Amino acid sequence: MSTPSDRRLHPASPVFELIEGLKQFLLPLVILLFTGRGDRNEFISMAIVAVIALRSIITYFTYRFRIDDSGVEIRSGVIFKSTRNIPFDRIQNVTLKQSIVHRIFGVADVQLESAGGTKAEGTMRVLSLDDAHALEATVRERSRRAAPVAEGVAGVAVPGTPYPLPDSVPPQTLLALEIPDLLRLGLTSNRALVLAIAGIGIMLQFNSEEWFAWLTPMLSDAFGSAGEISGGQLVFAIAVLVLIVLFIAMLASVVITAARYHEFVLTDDGKRLRVERGLLTRLRAALQRRRIQAFTIDEGLMHRFFKRRGLRVDSAGVARDQERSLRDLVPIAEPAKIDEIVAHLLAPRASWPVTSWRSLHPAAWRREFVRPVIWSLLLSIGGVLWFGEWGLAFLALIPIGFIRARVWARYAAYAEENGVIAVREGWLRRTWRFAEVRKLQVLSMTETPFDRRAGMATLHLDTAGASADTLALRIRYLPRADAVALRDKLATAIA
Amino acid sequence: MIGSAVFGALLVAGAAAVVSAIERPAFLKTYVAAFLVWTAFGFFRGVRRWQYTSWMLDDFGLRIRRGWLFKSETLVPRARVQHLDIDRGPLERRYGLATLTLYTAGTGHSTIVHSGLAEADATSLRDALIPKDVDVDAI
Numbered sequence: 001m002s003t004p005s006d007r008r009l010h011p012a013s014p015v016f017e018l019i020e021g022l023k024q025f026l027l028p029l030v031i032l033l034f035t036g037r038g039d040r041n042e043f044i045s046m047a048i049v050a051v052i053a054l055r056s057i058i059t060y061f062t063y064r065f066r067i068d069d070s071g072v073e074i075r076s077g078v079i080f081k082s083t084r085n086i087p088f089d090r091i092q093n094v095t096l097k098q099s100i101v102h103r104i105f106g107v108a109d110v111q112l113e114s115a116g117g118t119k120a121e122g123t124m125r126v127l128s129l130d131d132a133h134a135l136e137a138t139v140r141e142r143s144r145r146a147a148p149v150a151e152g153v154a155g156v157a158v159p160g161t162p163y164p165l166p167d168s169v170p171p172q173t174l175l176a177l178e179i180p181d182l183l184r185l186g187l188t189s190n191r192a193l194v195l196a197i198a199g200i201g202i203m204l205q206f207n208s209e210e211w212f213a214w215l216t217p218m219l220s221d222a223f224g225s226a227g228e229i230s231g232g233q234l235v236f237a238i239a240v241l242v243l244i245v246l247f248i249a250m251l252a253s254v255v256i257t258a259a260r261y262h263e264f265v266l267t268d269d270g271k272r273l274r275v276e277r278g279l280l281t282r283l284r285a286a287l288q289r290r291r292i293q294a295f296t297i298d299e300g301l302m303h304r305f306f307k308r309r310g311l312r313v314d315s316a317g318v319a320r321d322q323e324r325s326l327r328d329l330v331p332i333a334e335p336a337k338i339d340e341i342v343a344h345l346l347a348p349r350a351s352w353p354v355t356s357w358r359s360l361h362p363a364a365w366r367r368e369f370v371r372p373v374i375w376s377l378l379l380s381i382g383g384v385l386w387f388g389e390w391g392l393a394f395l396a397l398i399p400i401g402f403i404r405a406r407v408w409a410r411y412a413a414y415a416e417e418n419g420v421i422a423v424r425e426g427w428l429r430r431t432w433r434f435a436e437v438r439k440l441q442v443l444s445m446t447e448t449p450f451d452r453r454a455g456m457a458t459l460h461l462d463t464a465g466a467s468a469d470t471l472a473l474r475i476r477y478l479p480r481a482d483a484v485a486l487r488d489k490l491a492t493a494i495a
Numbered sequence: 496m497i498g499s500a501v502f503g504a505l506l507v508a509g510a511a512a513v514v515s516a517i518e519r520p521a522f523l524k525t526y527v528a529a530f531l532v533w534t535a536f537g538f539f540r541g542v543r544r545w546q547y548t549s550w551m552l553d554d555f556g557l558r559i560r561r562g563w564l565f566k567s568e569t570l571v572p573r574a575r576v577q578h579l580d581i582d583r584g585p586l587e588r589r590y591g592l593a594t595l596t597l598y599t600a601g602t603g604h605s606t607i608v609h610s611g612l613a614e615a616d617a618t619s620l621r622d623a624l625i626p627k628d629v630d631v632d633a634i
Contacts, residue, residue: 070625071578071625077582079584079585080582080583080584080585081582081583081588082580082581082582082583083580083581083582084578084579084580084581085578085579085580085621085625086577086578087576087578087625090576090577090578114577114578114600121577121578121598122578316600441572441575441599441600441601442569442570442571442572442575442599442601442603442607443569443570443572444567444568444569444570445567445568445569446565446566446567446568447565447566447567448564448565449564449565452566460603462599462601462602462603463601463602464600464601464602465602466602466603467602472603487570491555491556491570491572492555494555494572494574494575495554495555495556495572495573495574
């Protein structure tokens with residue numbers, strides 16, 4: 001293309017812009033119209049429609065796009081002007097969308113999608129069908145030229161992939177869960193605890209007199225006393241009750257987990273990972289191996305007792321439901337088995353486990369200790385004000401906090417090795433969080449005033465697909481010089 | 496920078512106008528004082544923010560440094576930029592400024608706003624950051 005020229009939307013686009021705008025306001029408009037008394041609400045709805053209509057007309061007259069050598073540029077806005085540049089090699093998919101109304105006008109919505117994001121990066125509402133097809137062809141052809149590795153979000157393979165992965169590899173079973181492991185999974189998942197708390201909550205709904213009326217005869221029978229119950233016996237009875245609730249909750253958790261993960265099988269056909277599980281509803285989900293962004297290995301107290309761990313993965317560019325069902329890629333397995341699976345998934349470009357763990361700043365434990373101290377001081381002040389001198393009992397949290405900080409700091413470490421960056425942390429519950437260096441997106445280093453005083457810094461390593469419930473990949477309390485060195489090393493590896 | 500000052504001042508002024516219209520107008524002096532203090536504070540903050548924000552473009556990509564008490568240095572690698580926005584509001588256009596937003600595929604930093612950039616800088620940064628290397632396989 002010699003001179004890129006500005007192009008506009010189809011003249012019918014205000015209509016579709018209006019429809020789209022009305023869709024967003026549909027509910028309030030309907031409520032206004034049907035709950036309304038008299039003209040006032042009708043007037044308000046008319047005003048809203050008028051504003052949306054005006055906006056769609058303005059959009060039509062201000063929206064310009066053009067295709068130049070590097071990508072698509074979209075400009076819009078009158079008062080707040082915006083220019084968006086989407087390079088060709090970042091466009092992973094071009095979608096044309098047509099409803100019946102679109103077909104009547106002979107037009108289509110064009111959406112340019114790039115990786116990672118859930119919503120389209122560029123939406124052209126609407127182009128004539130010819131323009132849309134021409135644009136689609138141009139963008140596809142150019143992004144192919146720019147990015148021979150590109151693979152559509154929908155998984156459409158583009159010829160010329162530099163890492164040819166044969167499709168016809170017989171599926172290899174990475175993991176199949178047996179009954180004993182299902183039981184362990186039921187016991188380690190915190191569902192048991194949640195159920196127990198819910199159960200105790202329900203019990204507390206009844207008032208104490210009803211409890212007494214119910215407990216007294218039972219206790220009299222049990223202790224052989226006639227009607228009189230001592231405080232000690234009452235505490236004992238309550239403890240027994242709590243234990244019973246806990247036991248029932250654990251049983252329920254085991255049953256639910258065993259049903260959900262019944263005959264869990266994780267297979268790999270060389271390109272995709274597949275998970276199948278479930279007794280009542282059989283769940284099947286697939287994930288392209290290259291979509292995996294980051295890993296989390298989790299080891300709680302119960303896990304440690306059973307000598308097991310769990311593996312979760314973050315993925316990007318995968319449909320939401322698939323992503324959720326594949327998040328717990330290995331619900332439970334022996335540590336060696338998990339390491340083997342991770343190594344398999346990282347091969348050939350990176351390897352696991354890493355061995356060169358480096359510890360944090362020597363004073364890291366002090367930083368971890370400060371917060372429990374402050375909290376227990378605050379709690380004990382509050383406690384003294386509320387309960388009198390018994391409130392001082394909260395001070396007992398300080399030694400626990402001390403032990404926690406020391407154990408945490410001794411265990412916490414990071415490693416950068418064989419194309420993997422890993423962080424491990426934990427006290428009672430341990431986690432390993434790691435990703436391939438080439439999957440890192442943004443590196444940032446932060447220093448709080450406390451960090452600066454101690455000569456520390458925190459490194460945040462952003463990856464795609466991390467959700468709110470996973471820990472961020474970050475390394476806290478690094479010696480500042482180490483943080484800078486590591487950051488620069490990673491930056492070099494990415495660039 | 497100007498934005499935060501103007502916004503704060505307008506906020507106070509607006510609140511004052513509403514309240515004084517309803518309540519007694521005797522408090523007007525207080526409102527005026529609050530308005531001035533807030534404007535001054537906004538101005539101070541704006542200047543501070545400007546002083547402690549800097550950017551640098553190098554071989555890796557764009558580095559942005561921020562903060563006085565809580566410092567941060569963010570590095571957006573060139574190869575990770577997905578697309579870019581340049582936004583200019585009416586005030587920004589009046590003073591020849593622009594806001595540059597970089598989008599990466601990452602979760603936490605999918606948007607990195609750099610406001611108060613000279614318009615020419617924003618444009619040249621955009622042109623420099625439009626990816627040339629291809630590493631689509633990272634996603």
